[in-house]
Amino acid sequence: MxxxxxxxxxxxxxxxxxxxxxxxxxxxxxxxxxxxxxxxxxxxxxxxxxxxxxxxxxxxxxxxxxxxxxxxxxxxxxxxxxxxxxxxxVPLFAQPQDVPSVIDSAPSPQYSVAVGRARELVRAAVLEQNLPGVSVAVGAGGTIVWAEGFGWRDVDTRTPVTPKTRFNIGTAASAVTADVIASLGLTNTGADAATAWSPERIGEPGEDFPPLTLIRHNILQPLGLAPAEYPLPDDRATFYVPRSDDNPRRGRRLMYMRDLACCAGTMASYSTASDMVGVGLAKRVSVNGELAGGIVMSLTTLRDSGIVVAVLSNIAHANTSALSLKIGDAFAKQAR
CATH class of the missing domain: 1.20.58 (Methane Monooxygenase Hydroxylase; Chain G, domain 1)
Structure with a gap:
């Protein structure tokens, strides 16, 4: 018994x-x-x-x-x-020095102090807001003096952001119309089918049945029996939306197809920080781009100093506007 x-x-x-x-x-x-x-x-x-x-x-x-x-x-x-x-x-990065960065060429020596200060500001913002990735470019004197990518354009694969990473710019597409792209010769700005930014058609009727997605992600892909959807091809950033409210610190989810409906419809506009600075230098404009109900990028033109700053992130509700102003101030001070 x-x-x-x-x-x-x-x-x-x-x-x-x-x-x-x-x-x-x-x-x-x-x-x-x-x-x-x-x-x-x-x-x-x-x-x-x-x-x-x-x-x-x-x-x-x-x-x-x-x-x-x-x-x-x-x-x-x-x-x-x-x-x-x-x-x-859990925070994506524990310390500022843990935030990776990629730069294509050395920044202008004239602004070396401002670049150092700007890097500190970007890494602090990434930690404070728990942002996956950020791309920054600064223009002065009619040319780009600094461009650098921080963090990951895709969290799962930890693929880094580079100055050439293409970000979804949401409503800022109004500032980069087809004629502007053509007149400025922008090579990394345009529009893609919305499905290119959400290859699994997340949130749409065509999305796979959850058990099939689970099997693909946890069995087939780790064994190499199915291709991975991420990172997105053509250096596109994977986009995220806060899981609750408007706070990225409470976690994130992949962008749904319906998150694009506010400003993209069947197409999604994209650009790089450097191309957006080119727009700012030519048109002397400032614009914020919104997607899924929150800001994802900011182009700030400081008319008094002629400094133009573009800050792009791959998660909605990123406070890119405040960050771009701080970076602009750092460069304006050194330019005086």
Whole structure:
């Protein structure tokens, strides 16, 4: 009798543990941004299968199976919520020096002090707002004096932002019409089909059924049996939207197709920070671009000093306007 009770308890514990590990595997694979998360999730789910098979061999009576299932569901729910909350709110970068940056050419020596100050401002903003990536360019005297990318254009693959990374500019498309692009010879500004910015058609009827997406992300892609959708080709930045309210610090999700409806329709306009500075130098304009209900880029022209600053981010509700003003002030002070 004692042996039977022991076997029943052991099997119930195995079922509970299997369900908890399975839930953690799903959430790690789907939510965690760390490299290899899909493979870790796959291993956890394989562990679930092994434990489940082992439990079944104990031939549980009905009451023990029901008890194990109930306890396992509670543990799985707790583990899922905890893992989900922790993975979403963890900062992308722990320290300013952890924010990677890429620069194509050395900045103008005339503005070396301003560039150093601007880098500090950008990295501080990335940490404070938990921004995935930012691209910055500054123009003065009719030419671009500094351009640099910070952070990641794609969080999952940790592909870095470069000065050539193309960002979605939302409503700022009104400042870069076809005739402006042609007259200025802009080579990295234009419009793509909206599906090019959301290859999985997220939020649309054509999106894959969630279980199929889960299998593709956590089994097929880690094993190399299916191509990855990200990072996006042609140096396009993967776009994100805050998961709750308008605060990127509370986590992010991939941009849905319907997030583009406000300003793109079937097409999505894009540009680089350098091209936007070119627009500012030529037209002497300032403009903010909004997407999914929040600002994603700012072009600021300081008329008194002739400094033009473009700041582009790949998450909605980024405070690019304040950052562009601070950077502009740093360059204006050195120009005096």
């Amino acid at each position: 004692a042996s039977t009770v022991t076997n029943n308890l052991r099997a119930a514990a195995l079922i509970a543990l299997a369900l908890a590990i399975g839930a953690m595997g799903i959430y790690v694979g789907e939510v965690d941004d760390a490299p290899g998360a899909g493979g870790i999730g796959l291993l956890l789910m394989i562990g679930t299968v092994v434990l489940g098979v082992k439990a079944a061999r104990n031939r549980l009576p009905a009451w023990a199976a029901r008890t194990g299932l109930a306890v396992g569901v509670l543990i799985a729910a707790f583990a899922a919520v905890l893992t989900h909350a922790v993975a979403l709110t």
